[in-house]
Each structure stands twice: as C-alpha cells, then as structure tokens.
Amino acid sequence: MLSFLPAPVVGVIASILLALNTLFWCVLLYIPALLKLIPIKPWQGLCTRLIIQISEAWVACNTGWMKLTQKTRWDVEGAEKLRRKGWYLVLSNHQSWVDIFAMQRVFNRRAPFLKFFIKKELIWVPVIGLAWWGLDFPFMKRYTREYLIKHPEKRGQDMESTRKACEKFRFAPVSVMNFVEGTRYTPIKHTKQKSPYKHLLTPKAGGAAFVLDAMGDAIETLVDVTIAYPGGSPSFWDFLCGRVPEVRMRIDTVPVPAHLKGRNYTEEAEYRKEMKAWLGSIWSEKDVMLDGLMTER
Secondary structure, eight states, rough: OTTSSSSHHHHHHHHHHHHHHHHHHHHHHHHHHHTTTTHHHHHHHHHHHHHHHHHHHHHHHHHHHHHHHHHHHHEEEEEGGGSSOEEEEEEEOOOTTTHHHHHHHTTTTTOEEEEEOOOGGGGSSTTHHHHHHHHOOEEEEEOHHHHHHHHHHTTHHHHHHHHHHHHHGGEEEEEEEEEEEEOOOHHHHHHHHHSSSSSSSOOHHHHHHHHHHHHTTTTOEEEEEEEEOOTTOOOHHHHHHHHOOOEEEEEEEOOOEEEEEEOOTTHHHHHHHHHHHHHHHHHHHHHHHHHHHHHOE
C-alpha cells in the first residue's frame, strides 16, 4: 500500500512500525514471563502458553506492516505440511537476517513457535533480550578449541547447557531452529571455506546433534527449509525499504532417522561421521534445489 513511496521513506516507516510493534508486545510479554518465576508447574504452563500467544501476535503484526510497506512476492510451497502439535527440528540455509522474519511469517500459527539458540551475551540486548529469556530461548556459551585446551574442565559444558535448555521444551510442542551453516552465506566465506556446494556453506553437525541427543525421544520430524532470493541476498535495510522483489521458500518434512537420536556427538566418532553424512546428503539436495530456485522465472 505504501510501496509507491521512495524506498528510504518506506524503510524509515517500516523501522518505526517494527520498533513500536516490538516494544508493545515485549512489554506485554514481560508480565507472564516474570509471573512464570512462581514455581508451580500448572501455573508456569499457563504462563508459557500466554507468552507464546503474545509472541505469535507480535509476528502477525510484523506480517501486517510488511504487507503495508512492501510488494514482495511470496512463493512458498510445503507450509501445508506443518502442524501446531508436534516437536520439530528445523534446519535452513542462511543468507540474510531477513531469513528469520521470512520463516516467522510462514511458520506463524502453522507450527509451534520457532526457538533459536542464542549467544549468551545477547540476553543484554535492550527490550528483546528479556523477551528471548521469557520465551525460553536457549542461551549458549560456546568455547573455542583454544580455550578448551587451556581450560579442559569446561569441556562438555555446552552440551550440558543444551540439554538443560531442551528439557523446558518437553512440556509443550516446539520448533527448535538451527542454521547449521553457522553463519550467513557470502561469496567470500564460500571461497575461504572451500565449500563443496555451489550456493551453500558446509553444514556443521554439532548443533543439530546436541538437540537430538537432548530431545531425541521427543523430536520425530525434521523440517527442511530452503530459502532463495532471486533478486540477490538482501540486507535487512533492503528488506525494510521494500527492495526484496521475491522470496521463495520450500518446506519439506521428513522423519528423523532413529539411529541418530540420543547419542553422544562429542564422544562417538562413528556418530559424528553418520551425522555429517546425513546433513551432507540434505545439503546436496538443497544445493540442487537452490540452483533451480535462483534461475527459474
């Protein structure tokens, strides 16, 4: 509706709408998030459901200002396979910060609310950091190999943190999201990494393996998401300005192989090989799909 305006003006309007929407719903979310500290299980369950409803309303309003300010064409296939009642491991390629907003828009109220693993330091982000805490987003402390060599007593603590975070997900359906490439795709990263794929970075199996170790008995389904931007990978500012002509998304749901659940990725070398082979086969198919999505008209 407002896409006739100059792109920078659209960007400013979209930024203001995003900020106001986030501030309103986050402040509202703080109330049940703090009340959830009362250690009564049924009460905490009620607060959790209310928090999810507030979060879904936030995403719905984000979709509203997107429709108001943008004329992006959304080409989505496979969303009808999603169900509200289920525990999902969601894997996707990662090109832009726009990916998160695109997935939230498509998944909202079709699947359990998406939960991401977040760096522990991000809890201090104004407004949204406390909201992530209230939503039980897992805050992770990752250690480098060099640090673990100097402090071997810290080895395995990241897995224990993952397990504790995932324990909270057993009481209500959840979509545990993981960008297994570990970072956004860029040509420079692709070249430096010597990735065997044309459109993707090499997937890292550790994060997905940790989730299947901690929640393997609950998670039955992998949701494989492929996102493409035929007009080129956009910056977040491009997105706010309405400069994303089209978003293409393909969603597939497949069973998680039983032999990949509940095993120790850190200690089992054979399991590491199996996880990497499984993700490698998924990524090979995704690379071929992206080739078609980026070129077809």
